[in-house]
Amino acid sequence: MSGPRLLPRRTTLRARLTLTYGGLFLVGGIVLLGVTYALLGQQLGGAGTKVVSRTSPTGQPTSSPSGVPREETRTVVGGGPGLSTPPPGADLDKWMEEQRDHWRDEATTSLLTQGGIALGVAGCAAAALGWVLAGRVLAPLHRVTDTARRIAGAPAADRGLHERIALRGPDDEVKDLADTFDTMVERLDRSFDGQRRFVANASHELRTPLTLGRALVEVAMHRATASADVRQLGEHLLEINARHERLISGLLLLARSEHEIAERLPVDLADVVAHVVDQGAAEAEGAGIVVHDESAEAPTLGDALLLERLVHNLVENGVRHNTGEGGWVRVVSRARDMDRVELEVGNTGPPVPPYEVPLLFEPFRRLGADRVVTGKGAGLGLSIVRAIAHAHHGEVSAVPRDGGGLTVTVTLPRDTGAQSPNRLGSVASSLK
Numbered sequence: 001m002s003g004p005r006l007l008p009r010r011t012t013l014r015a016r017l018t019l020t021y022g023g024l025f026l027v028g029g030i031v032l033l034g035v036t037y038a039l040l041g042q043q044l045g046g047a048g049t050k051v052v053s054r055t056s057p058t059g060q061p062t063s064s065p066s067g068v069p070r071e072e073t074r075t076v077v078g079g080g081p082g083l084s085t086p087p088p089g090a091d092l093d094k095w096m097e098e099q100r101d102h103w104r105d106e107a108t109t110s111l112l113t114q115g116g117i118a119l120g121v122a123g124c125a126a127a128a129l130g131w132v133l134a135g136r137v138l139a140p141l142h143r144v145t146d147t148a149r150r151i152a153g154a155p156a157a158d159r160g161l162h163e164r165i166a167l168r169g170p171d172d173e174v175k176d177l178a179d180t181f182d183t184m185v186e187r188l189d190r191s192f193d194g195q196r197r198f199v200a201n202a203s204h205e206l207r208t209p210l211t212l213g214r215a216l217v218e219v220a221m222h223r224a225t226a227s228a229d230v231r232q233l234g235e236h237l238l239e240i241n242a243r244h245e246r247l248i249s250g251l252l253l254l255a256r257s258e259h260e261i262a263e264r265l266p267v268d269l270a271d272v273v274a275h276v277v278d279q280g281a282a283e284a285e286g287a288g289i290v291v292h293d294e295s296a297e298a299p300t301l302g303d304a305l306l307l308e309r310l311v312h313n314l315v316e317n318g319v320r321h322n323t324g325e326g327g328w329v330r331v332v333s334r335a336r337d338m339d340r341v342e343l344e345v346g347n348t349g350p351p352v353p354p355y356e357v358p359l360l361f362e363p364f365r366r367l368g369a370d371r372v373v374t375g376k377g378a379g380l381g382l383s384i385v386r387a388i389a390h391a392h393h394g395e396v397s398a399v400p401r402d403g404g405g406l407t408v409t410v411t412l413p414r415d416t417g418a419q420s421p422n423r424l425g426s427v428a429s430s431l432k
Helices: 013-045 092-152 173-221 226-259 268-278 280-284 303-318 381-391 420-427 425-431
Strands: 265-268 288-291 299-301 330-334 341-348 395-402 406-412
Touching: 013 092, 013 288, 092 173, 092 268, 173 226, 173 268, 173 303, 173 395, 226 425, 265 268, 265 303, 268 280, 268 288, 280 288, 280 303, 288 303, 299 341, 303 406, 330 425, 381 395, 381 406
Parallel strands: 288 330
Antiparallel strands: 265 299, 330 341, 341 406, 395 406
């Protein structure tokens, strides 16, 4: 049985910071001590020995009781600046004490002043060097933070997961953090990618049996020997089959719209709205709904087909989820400011509780009685709208109308390079 695996010794970030700042303060203290010592030595270097003779008032040296002339000497430790010759007739002891106090005050003042200047210079130099060293030590953390911020700021949850930190450097806590973050992002990327592939593959695989089932039902319905009951049953089966086909198409479109749009072309939302309203005029007329097109120029950049699907889903929802005869749908496109455009779709309809609005943008979520299997839609309309808006770096919101119905607002980036409507008017032809 093997023993525990020995990991290579390494210098931790905490130890590196401790050694760095400890060494920095040590060097600063040595420099400050040396400067203080030099200043003090310079101040004391001017001190000397003064020999003072005490003479009699006649100017002759004093003598001892035995008659031998006596010369009294005193040694004054100090001298230097501020020590002057004693005035005639002055008390030497008092004068020497005053000179000593004066010298001490000057030395203290000079030491504090020059030492303070030296301390300030040394402190500023230490702070500047510490700032540089801390920046170099913590630079990998800024890289980790910037990468995480870019991934978190992506328009869609799975966008940007292909990015890695790939940090190179000492084997310390920061590198452990970066490697762990890369591992987490890689697993998330694989998970999202597998989910997208599953939805796409499952949708494609389900198309074949649905197409085959529709063909068999149509053949059975159109036989000469088919009874009325068989034809009626066939119509119900075709309706269910069509709903399933719409569901599969919606899943495919949802999976596609969550991808990054590789090529962005100029699109005027006014042209898209006019095209969609013209296409849905027959359905709206059959339901007794009036569609008001109040679109104005709203240039943006994106995929014209996806934006057509966005407008189509909003108008179709507005027509289908309405009050019936006498209801209306109002579609407005406009440039909100210098960098944003808006698409607003409002309709009459049943009252919508405010707490239900966020749930309407979730896949397969329907409102009230439309939650049944035979509902009017597949429950993907607003989910696709939100996915397409996010893929175009836009936002979508909805608020209930007073008296019933809903107002959905889509905000997209504006094409600031648009020069005139003629530049964008040709986009409508690509939608036909």
